Amino acid sequence: xxxxxxxxxxxVAFLIPPPLALARTVSSAFEHGIYxxxxxxxxxxxxxxxxxxxxxxFTLPSISGEPVSLADYRGKKNVVISFVPAAWTPVCSDQxxxxxxxxxxxxxxxxILLGVxxxxxxxxxAWTMQMGxxxxxxxxDFWPHGKVADSFGVxxxxxxxxxxxxxxxxxxxxxxxxxxxxNKRPKLETLIEQLKRxxx
Amino acid sequence: MLNAHKPTAILxxxxxxxxxxxxxxxxxxxxxxxxxxxxxxxxPAPGNVSHxxxxxxxxxxxxxLEQIDAQVLVIEIFSMYCPYCQRExxxxxRLFETVESNPRLNIKVKLLGIGxxxxxxxxxxxxxxxxxxxxxxxxxxxxxxxxxxxxRTPYFFVLxxxxxxPPKVIYSKLGGIGDIDKFMNIxxxxxxxxAKE
Numbered sequence: 479x480x481x482x483x484x485x486x487x488x489x490v491a492f493l494i495p496p497p498l499a500l501a502r503t504v505s506s507a508f509e510h511g512i513y514x515x516x517x518x519x520x521x522x523x524x525x526x527x528x529x530x531x532x533x534x535x536f537t538l539p540s541i542s543g544e545p546v547s548l549a550d551y552r553g554k555k556n557v558v559i560s561f562v563p564a565a566w567t568p569v570c571s572d573q574x575x576x577x578x579x580x581x582x583x584x585x586x587x588x589x590i591l592l593g594v595x596x597x598x599x600x601x602x603x604a605w606t607m608q609m610g611x612x613x614x615x616x617x618x619d620f621w622p623h624g625k626v627a628d629s630f631g632v633x634x635x636x637x638x639x640x641x642x643x644x645x646x647x648x649x650x651x652x653x654x655x656x657x658x659x660x661n662k663r664p665k666l667e668t669l670i671e672q673l674k675r676x677x678x
Numbered sequence: 679m680l681n682a683h684k685p686t687a688i689l690x691x692x693x694x695x696x697x698x699x700x701x702x703x704x705x706x707x708x709x710x711x712x713x714x715x716x717x718x719x720x721x722p723a724p725g726n727v728s729h730x731x732x733x734x735x736x737x738x739x740x741x742x743l744e745q746i747d748a749q750v751l752v753i754e755i756f757s758m759y760c761p762y763c764q765r766e767x768x769x770x771x772r773l774f775e776t777v778e779s780n781p782r783l784n785i786k787v788k789l790l791g792i793g794x795x796x797x798x799x800x801x802x803x804x805x806x807x808x809x810x811x812x813x814x815x816x817x818x819x820x821x822x823x824x825x826x827x828x829x830r831t832p833y834f835f836v837l838x839x840x841x842x843x844p845p846k847v848i849y850s851k852l853g854g855i856g857d858i859d860k861f862m863n864i865x866x867x868x869x870x871x872x873a874k875e
Contacts, residue, residue, distance in 0.1 A: 505830065609761045610764075
């Protein structure tokens with residue numbers, strides 16, 4: 479029996495394949511400045527809002543130095559809020575730069591993009607400068623920590639936010655929610671399809 | 679005595695080979711280097727008919743790199759989400775124009791972009807944004823990316839395609855192409871090398 483246990487352990491080690499890392503790319507624009515937290519629990523929060531509800535209002539500091547409120551866009555523009563978990567991490571650094579080259583598509587759909595993380599303003603400033611700057615407001619939900627993320631129900635137990643997209647129409651009503659697997663980037667076409675639906 | 683320990687020895691060997699396989703998977707993860715063969719990868723044909731004609735692959739639905747009608751193939755591994763690739767796009771366009779405007783080169787040298795982790799929609803956004811005229815192929819499930827060592831982006835390969843043999847890597851480097859003239863020298867040198875193959 480004593481000999482059987484190590485034999486079984488060896489057999490299991492042989493049969494179980496090594497864990498596969500999630501496929502993702504990292505731009506060499508970030509060189510070695512990216513911290514990889516590894517594969518995380520896909521979703522670690524419970525939504526507090528749903529489609530058809532009015533989005534919780536908020537005012538947050540932005541990297542431009544001016545505070546930004548969701549109410550600023552009421553009656554003027556649709557809003558996409560892109561929560562990403564953390565600056566200087568692989569998937570997040572590989573998401574907003576894509577949005578950065580489609581300002582015209584957002585404009586076409588009369589939509590503003592608001593990028594939100596729980597990092598502080600200096601961190602967000604440095605990170606987005608490394609992207610070459612971005613056209614959309616980048617907001618810091620750092621203090622009170624994650625208050626806005628929590629109001630939407632996308633604050634994880636480790637203090638990061640989920641990777642989540644909220645589409646809010648000009649009346650302030652939530653029209654689409656995607657609390658995405660934190661380890662993966664949402665497909666762009668899905669978001670653009672939702673923006674098209676705002677016109678219907 | 680030996681017979682009594684035989685099962686243990688066999689299982690220890692299995693465990694050792696399992697561990698070795700795992701470390702080999704990591705080692706084999708690097709990109710193919712100059713002098714090595716490039717993996718034989720099947721790609722979907724570009725949606726644009728003129729791009730199929732440019733590559734000389736006819737109306738195939740899928741193709742392999744060795745079927746491309748060229749002696750030298752420049753491959754850019756990119757992502758539309760990569761800021762470096764975005765900044766590099768005008769320079770790569772200039773490289774394409776330089777090759778295309780040279781009648782001695784344009785039938786021998788072709789360019790191909792592979793958008794790793796990008797859907798056809800995302801690749802199309804990149805193509806339109808930067809008015810890219812050479813074919814861009816999406817790799818939405820990272821299949822190609824895994825075969826070439828999960829490189830960061832942008833990454834450039836220059837391959838020798840002569841003779842229908844597996845493509846041979848002449849140049850393999852992370853980062854942008856840098857100076858156009860220097861990169862054209864790499865292409866000329868690759869043509870000379872391929873002619874001897």
